Amino acid sequence: MSASATTPRGAAPTAGRVSFPATARVLVQLAWARTRSPVLLLGIGVLVLLPMFFAVVFASRGVLSGDPVEFLVRRYDELVCALATPLIALLFGTSAFSAEADDGTLLYLVTTTTPRWWIVAVRTLFASVLTGAVSAFAVWGTGAIAVGSSDPEHITSAFTLAVFYGGATYAALFTALALLTRRALVSGLVYVIFWEGVLSGTFPALQYLSVRQWMLAVAAEFTDASDARLTSGPSVWFALGASVVLVLFTVYVGGRRLHQPRIGRVGT
Amino acid sequence: MSDATAGRRATPTPAGGSVIHDLGYRRYEGPRAGVREARRALFWQGFRALFGLGRPAKSKAIPVFVLIVTMLPSLASVVASGASNGQVPVNYAALIAGQTLLFVLFMAAQGPELMSRDQQHRVLPLMFTRTVTRSQYAFVRWLSVFSAVLCVALAPLLLLWIGQIGVAKDPAAAFTTVGPRIGPVLLLATTMAWVIGNVGAFLSSLSPRRAYATAAVIGSFLVCIAIGSALRDLAGLSYYIAAYVDQIEGMRTVAFILFGETTRGIELHPPPPVWTFLLTEFAVGAAGLAGLFWRMRRVDA
Numbered sequence A: 001m002s003a004s005a006t007t008p009r010g011a012a013p014t015a016g017r018v019s020f021p022a023t024a025r026v027l028v029q030l031a032w033a034r035t036r037s038p039v040l041l042l043g044i045g046v047l048v049l050l051p052m053f054f055a056v057v058f059a060s061r062g063v064l065s066g067d068p069v070e071f072l073v074r075r076y077d078e079l080v081c082a083l084a085t086p087l088i089a090l091l092f093g094t095s096a097f098s099a100e101a102d103d104g105t106l107l108y109l110v111t112t113t114t115p116r117w118w119i120v121a122v123r124t125l126f127a128s129v130l131t132g133a134v135s136a137f138a139v140w141g142t143g144a145i146a147v148g149s150s151d152p153e154h155i156t157s158a159f160t161l162a163v164f165y166g167g168a169t170y171a172a173l174f175t176a177l178a179l180l181t182r183r184a185l186v187s188g189l190v191y192v193i194f195w196e197g198v199l200s201g202t203f204p205a206l207q208y209l210s211v212r213q214w215m216l217a218v219a220a221e222f223t224d225a226s227d228a229r230l231t232s233g234p235s236v237w238f239a240l241g242a243s244v245v246l247v248l249f250t251v252y253v254g255g256r257r258l259h260q261p262r263i264g265r266v267g268t
Numbered sequence B: 001m002s003d004a005t006a007g008r009r010a011t012p013t014p015a016g017g018s019v020i021h022d023l024g025y026r027r028y029e030g031p032r033a034g035v036r037e038a039r040r041a042l043f044w045q046g047f048r049a050l051f052g053l054g055r056p057a058k059s060k061a062i063p064v065f066v067l068i069v070t071m072l073p074s075l076a077s078v079v080a081s082g083a084s085n086g087q088v089p090v091n092y093a094a095l096i097a098g099q100t101l102l103f104v105l106f107m108a109a110q111g112p113e114l115m116s117r118d119q120q121h122r123v124l125p126l127m128f129t130r131t132v133t134r135s136q137y138a139f140v141r142w143l144s145v146f147s148a149v150l151c152v153a154l155a156p157l158l159l160l161w162i163g164q165i166g167v168a169k170d171p172a173a174a175f176t177t178v179g180p181r182i183g184p185v186l187l188l189a190t191t192m193a194w195v196i197g198n199v200g201a202f203l204s205s206l207s208p209r210r211a212y213a214t215a216a217v218i219g220s221f222l223v224c225i226a227i228g229s230a231l232r233d234l235a236g237l238s239y240y241i242a243a244y245v246d247q248i249e250g251m252r253t254v255a256f257i258l259f260g261e262t263t264r265g266i267e268l269h270p271p272p273p274v275w276t277f278l279l280t281e282f283a284v285g286a287a288g289l290a291g292l293f294w295r296m297r298r299v300d301a
Helices: A020-035 A038-060 A068-103 A106-109 A117-145 A154-179 A184-202 A204-211 A211-222 A237-258 B003-011 B034-050 B057-083 B093-098 B100-120 B125-129 B136-168 B171-204 B211-235 B239-247 B247-258 B264-268 B272-296
Strands: none
Touching: A020 A068, A038 A117, A038 B211, A038 B264, A068 A106, A068 A117, A068 A154, A068 A184, A068 A211, A068 B211, A106 A117, A117 A154, A117 A237, A154 A211, A154 A237, A184 A204, A184 A211, A184 B057, A184 B100, A184 B211, A184 B272, A204 B211, A211 A237, B034 B100, B034 B136, B034 B171, B057 B093, B057 B100, B057 B136, B057 B272, B093 B136, B093 B171, B093 B247, B100 B125, B100 B136, B100 B171, B100 B211, B100 B247, B125 B136, B136 B171, B136 B272, B171 B211, B171 B272, B211 B239, B239 B247, B239 B272, B247 B264, B247 B272
């Protein structure tokens, strides 16, 4: 799989051993350079601040607001798990590879001696950690604003963990999409809106193939709350196993895919 | 059509004193069609691009997907109604309510095809130095988007309406009872095209990168939905506040009121008059159109 065995011809320098940490740093720098656009960061900021805004409203109304656990479960499920986390993962996961495939610079990346599975693995890790951290921050901030540090029924800590896990899974899924399709953003949106939004509601069996439900399963494991949203759906072991499979699938198929990189419109 | 040919004959020589300079390129001896034909060509190019016509099969994926997914439930509903001799009612609003987001998806995927690509490939200077002015360009592009979204939004509703008359035992009698529903059908589809098309066209014209434009369109509508549904949960606020903030919810509410169908929420909370929603939606769409013209006046070309 690796392309490190180059044959030196004439006076050409021989390729040394690939330094995994050094290539990882360069790959992350390249990805970050593609991600760091003001528009994109603004969008992510709005998605993170949205649940916190409702927490402020909730906190400002005091006892009028009602049960904090029910409020938090609803906000976490509808605003974070269903909206913020997938969209953040979509932006982080597709930005680097899509932009590089579009302007043809992916070729320069692939023709180095870095193993291709390592390129995909680093990019997946980059998107996963960023998405997980940002979404977990949104969850933690919402909980902290709404109920302070009391954390009733471990709801905030459970969802912080679950959303970190879910964000990482989503990011792996969308990194794979960015490598497999040309229009990764639109395909990812179809998945989020149509698959998780419309079809999962109609066909309960699809809950086993929905990252959102996996996230809720993980959250249900760590909380004492018994909300109807948390008690249905797959078990936590199924969810964890499924995301491990998904991450391995991304690294393997993505690495295979980079053997025939698409070269887009070079020079635009 | 006859207008176009008349225009063509009327301007055999350069109009408005413009001259084609001979730079040694291939010559053009044919008739010069004039500004009307330029706008017509621009409109059809845009309309076809929105459905991916004349492009490879991959470009048609999203339009075809949206059309199939929105029309299949309509077809199933009509078939169920026909098979049960009209025992199963045809619910227009309940059907269209689940599909509004797919129209937004169509807009988000296909709108940037027009708005962003012209900026990305730097063809705007070619247009603006000729007979098509900036505001004409904005208007024609808007017209393409509006008509395309109107077609997509109208298709499932029209299928329901024609189907309901078609499967009836006595089509003539069915026409007198169901026929007047064409009013709400047209009004609802126009409202959807006005809001989704105008706002989507404006948002997708903001970025020359297609991916960002797509994210902007879908993200704005999704964030509005989230805000609306969260506002609805806050005790003490009106049940319909969400329908004014979130235009998708607003159009669903309009659909339920126009077709006289109810959900549990609407039964519990009597809705305000329908014109308040329509006015809000008209204002939002008008703001989108104004934004598009504003953007086209100052875009780099």
